[in-house]
Amino acid sequence: MKDKFMRFMYGRYGVDSFSKFLVIAGIILLALSGFFEYGWILYLLSLVLLAYSYFRIFSKNHSRRYAENQTWLKYTSRFRRAFGNLRYRVRHMKSYHIYKCPSCSQKIRIPRGKGRIEIRCPKCGTKFIKNS
Structure with a gap:
């Protein structure tokens, strides 16, 4: 089974930082959709995010997916750096x-x-x- 999956994924883009974010955001929206009166909107949005994330993972257009990920990393670098600094300080606090x-x-x-x-x-x- 693992060998079949590896052959299927050969030449495909795979998982990157942006697709991980899309999957997590989709799952969170899916969980929140049950708590609101108009939860079907969140449900549809979560399905769109999950579908797009899997489209990116299975895509064979590496240059386009790489450019999307680089744009994502550029816009989130300040937050990732601040979170990394906070983790470093907490880890060494003792x-x-x-x-x-x-x-x-x-x-x-x-x-x-x-x-x-x-x-x-x-x-x-x-x-x-x-x-x-």
Whole structure:
């Protein structure tokens, strides 16, 4: 079965960031359609999104799908970067403090539990004192 699916997908575009978004948005709209009086509109919109996402996944026009994905990535880069920074800070929150250099605003990661320490910025060389 896996071999048949691999042969079927050969030459097709496949899953990318934009198609993942379309599938997730379609499923969310499908789930929300049951809670509203005019839910059939959300239901139809979800079906359109899901159909378009599968059209993109099974498409053989690589250049067109790649251009669509690049446009999507360009417009969402600010949000993805902010979310990635937030994930990084939350992941390292237990072990590290993250301070900004007062002169150049470079972010510096300092281990927790070292007491009051002098920090030297690796970018500009400015020294400042912070609690660890």
